[in-house]
Amino acid sequence: MLTDSASGLPLADWAGHRLAKLADIAASPAIAALNGASLLGERATLNHFRVPGLQSAGGGCRLLPARGDWIALNLARSDDRELLPALLGSAAFDPQDDVAIARAVTQQDATTLLQRGREMGMAIAMLGEQPASPARTVLSHGLAAPPSAKAPRVLDLSALWAGPLAGHLFWLAGAEVTKVESARRPDSLRTGDPVLFALLNQGKANVALDLATAAGRAGLLRLIEQADIVIEAARPRALRQLGIDTDTLVRARPGLVWLTITGHGASGPAADWVGFGDDCSVAGGLSAELARVTGQPGFVGDALADPLTGIEAALAGWQAWRAGAGCRIGLAMSSVVAQAWQAEARNDPARWEAGLRAWAAVEGAPFPTVSRRTATAPVAALGGDTARLLPC
Amino acid sequence: MKPGTRLKSAACDTEVMVIKCGSGTIECGGVPMGEAKPAEAAVLSSDFSGGTLMGKRYVDASGAFELLCVKPGKGSLAVDGTALVTKDAKPLPASD
Numbered sequence: 059m060l061t062d063s064a065s066g067l068p069l070a071d072w073a074g075h076r077l078a079k080l081a082d083i084a085a086s087p088a089i090a091a092l093n094g095a096s097l098l099g100e101r102a103t104l105n106h107f108r109v110p111g112l113q114s115a116g117g118g119c120r121l122l123p124a125r126g127d128w129i130a131l132n133l134a135r136s137d138d139r140e141l142l143p144a145l146l147g148s149a150a151f152d153p154q155d156d157v158a159i160a161r162a163v164t165q166q167d168a169t170t171l172l173q174r175g176r177e178m179g180m181a182i183a184m185l186g187e188q189p190a191s192p193a194r195t196v197l198s199h200g201l202a203a204p205p206s207a208k209a210p211r212v213l214d215l216s217a218l219w220a221g222p223l224a225g226h227l228f229w230l231a232g233a234e235v236t237k238v239e240s241a242r243r244p245d246s247l248r249t250g251d252p253v254l255f256a257l258l259n260q261g262k263a264n265v266a267l268d269l270a271t272a273a274g275r276a277g278l279l280r281l282i283e284q285a286d287i288v289i290e291a292a293r294p295r296a297l298r299q300l301g302i303d304t305d306t307l308v309r310a311r312p313g314l315v316w317l318t319i320t321g322h323g324a325s326g327p328a329a330d331w332v333g334f335g336d337d338c339s340v341a342g343g344l345s346a347e348l349a350r351v352t353g354q355p356g357f358v359g360d361a362l363a364d365p366l367t368g369i370e371a372a373l374a375g376w377q378a379w380r381a382g383a384g385c386r387i388g389l390a391m392s393s394v395v396a397q398a399w400q401a402e403a404r405n406d407p408a409r410w411e412a413g414l415r416a417w418a419a420v421e422g423a424p425f426p427t428v429s430r431r432t433a434t435a436p437v438a439a440l441g442g443d444t445a446r447l448l449p450c
Numbered sequence: 451m452k453p454g455t456r457l458k459s460a461a462c463d464t465e466v467m468v469i470k471c472g473s474g475t476i477e478c479g480g481v482p483m484g485e486a487k488p489a490e491a492a493v494l495s496s497d498f499s500g501g502t503l504m505g506k507r508y509v510d511a512s513g514a515f516e517l518l519c520v521k522p523g524k525g526s527l528a529v530d531g532t533a534l535v536t537k538d539a540k541p542l543p544a545s546d
Contacts, residue, residue, distance in 0.1 A: 118543060134543030143453035144469045144518070174454070177520050178467060179505050218543075246543060295504060330505065334543065 065095030066426040068358050068413050072398045073098050073369055080373045083380060084231040092230075097223070097369065099428035102360040104253050111421045115360035119336035121185070121345065122160050127168035128355050130340035131159075132181035145175055176331045181321070183333075183341035183392070185355055190331075191323025193393035194374050198305040200384025203313025206286070209233050210379050213281050214262060216291035217245035219335060219361065220391060221319050222258040223368025224289050224375065229261050231376065236447060237262040237438070238281060240269055244440050256433040265448060266441030269300055277448045282307055287375050291319035294329045308386045315378045316386040317371050321363075324388040333391055335361025342395025347403070351411045352418040360425065363391040370394050456520070457483035460492040464502045464523030472514025472529075478502070479525025498533070500526035508534040 062070035073094030081090035101107075107115040114120070118134030133139055139153040146166060151158040163171065168184055175182035209232040214225035217239070229235045237259055239245050244266070247255045265281065268274040279302070282288060290297070290304070297304055308316050318324050321333015322341065333341065339362045340346075349355040371389045378385055403410045451471040458465050461479030468476075476483050480495025502508070502519045508527045509516050515529050516537070527534040 136543075140516075141469060141518075144467055145454065147452060147454035149453050178518055250543070293505075299503060 062094040065099065065428055066413075066416060066420070067095045067099050067428065068410075068417055069362060069366065069398050069402060070095035070098055072402050073366060076369045076373055080227065080231070080369070080376060083373075084376050086231040088230040089227065093429060095426070095428045096431060098359060098362060098365045099426055100257065100431060101219070101251070101254050102425040103428050103430055105251070107360055107425045109417065109420045109423050109425055110357040110360075111354075112356060114336040114357045115425060116336065119181075119334070119340075119357070120156070120160075121340070121355055121357070122163045124163050124166050124168035124171055128185035128345075129163060129168050129171055129175075130183040130185070130337045130345070131163070131175070132334050132337040134181065134334060138180060141178055141180055145171065145178060145180065176327075179330070179332050181332045181334045181337045183337040185340060185346045185349065187341055187343075189322070189342055189390065189393040189396045190326070190328035191320075191388070191390040191393055193390060193397040194370065195388045195390075197318060197324055197386040197388045198308055200308040200314055200316075200386070201312035202384060203382045205380060205382040206313075210286035211284060212236070212287045212289065213238065213285035214289045215278075216289050216319065218247055218291075219254075219258070219364035220367040220371065221289045221291035221317075222247070223365055224317065224319070224371035225262060226258045226260075227369065227372035228287065228375070231372075233287070235262040236265060236281065236285075236443070238265045238267060238278065239440055241266040241274070241441065242268060242270065248440065256437045257431055260433040260437050261435035262438060263443040263447060264438035264441060265444045267444075275300060275302070278302070279307075280448060283311070286313065286315065287379055288314070288316045289319070289371065289375070290317065293320065293332070294318070294324050304386060308384060311384065313379075313382050313384045315375050315384065317375045318386060318388045319367060319371055319391065320388065321391050323390045323393075328390075333363070335364035335391070338363035338391040339395050341392035342399070344395050344399050347399055348414050348418060351414045354418060356418060356421065358414070358417060363395045366398050367391045367394045455485065457485060457517075458487045459483055459523055459525050460488050461494040462523030462525040463521055464519065464525050464527070465521035466502075466508070466517040466527065467520050468516075469507065469518055470514065470516040472510075472512070474515070474529040476515070476517065477528045477531070478523070480528070494525055498526045498528055499524055502527060503536070507537040509537045510534055
């Protein structure tokens with residue numbers, strides 16, 4: 059097995075240290091057996107990605123020069139391109155044509171694009187921006203409960219990578235985990251990347267709910283009532299618009315730990331910004347740091363904000379649950395990235411910079427190989443446990 | 451109207467960004483929207499008072515119009531008197 063440092067994957071050491079801490083407080087041999095590089099690089103290894111330059115490893119996000127700074131524009135969703143004429147204030151280009159988009163972006167002011175894109179709900183970031191929120195913050199306090207000796211019951215309302223990874227780490231540490239998916243809008247990773255989906259969601263029970271119906275929302279509330287830890291990774295307004303007030307739920311149940319994972323924060327204007335792994339890594343200053351060290355901006359790792367935040371969320375959640383401290387904890391992906399690389403840069407600047415130079419030097423080469431994990435437990439079908447866990 | 455244009459409601463707090471625009475008058479709360487807010491607020495029509503939701507995209511039946519709500523308000527959106535409806539939530543990326 060490659061050690062984290064030998065993997066050539068920046069921040070693998072940081073991930074390894076956080077996992078070691080989680081393994082220690084959860085007394086979990088399964089977590090102790092993980093390695094940081096593996097969790098950061100397994101999606102890239104499974105998908106045979108290459109070391110990225112100005113286009114992200116997964117291909118959805120690009121760094122584009124605009125007036126005054128570089129912009130990271132993530133067009134990973136199928137209808138993001140429909141928004142480009144409005145973002146760029148012109149219908150005079152083909153939104154499917156990446157060269158035409160890049161040309162249009164060069165003529166625009168970077169800060170204006172960033173503000174307008176965020177207002178429009180696009181996953182966009184600027185090379186030189188500072189994260190808007192702290193990496194980890196207590197959003198509201200609930201009531202304390204006597205710490206339990208039993209493993210926690212975890213309700214995972216999240217999709218894609220960061221939140222499901224946190225749920226997966228809880229499962230590895232012995233928790234009973236139930237994943238909730240929207241029946242109308244299931245986790246797109248299920249079909250988009252079934253092997254990664256299986257790794258992250260193996261062993262979790264699965265409930266499918268139609269949250270547009272009163273019955274679906276009532277089902278969700280019943281599941282929340284039985285949970286010790288909830289993982290949720292939607293923008294705060296999504297639950298509010300469903301009539302669900304997270305802070306009230308946290309105050310209603312002594313000891314309930316609610317993890318809110320966002321791209322850029324859960325309060326103020328940043329609560330409405332969208333963020334995915336690659337653009338959040340840019341917003342966390344990682345690509346600017348690469349540019350400072352090597353002279354060239356580029357993406358570092360594969361959507362690093364996702365796995366880093368998943369690990370950090372599991373650690374924060376387990377610590378709070380063990381302490382019996384009911385609360386809602388916010389984790390902001392862009393800031394988790396900033397916290398991780400700044401810690402590494404402070405810890406050993408020469409080694410950190412050498413790592414970034416080595417990363418930039420292998421642009422275009424196959425992604426560093428990390429030890430591959432395979433799913434060992436079954437993956438529940440969408441809604442496979444709905445009838446059992448929500449009997450009428 | 452250019453995509454990216456911001457329009458304000460004359461009758462409530464709603465503000466939208468034009469994503470797609472056909473020919474017709476865009477209204478909120480029963481009165482035409484404009485790039486500037488009128489000095490005196492117009493009266494909100496009870497027929498167009500369902501409210502707008504932050505971040506939702508509103509479309510007409512023909513697909514010619516698409517508006518993104520960037521500030522919510524009490525009025526509801528229409529084109530030439532025909533109410534717009536919300537577009538389904540964006541599908542998430544297959545992977546991000």
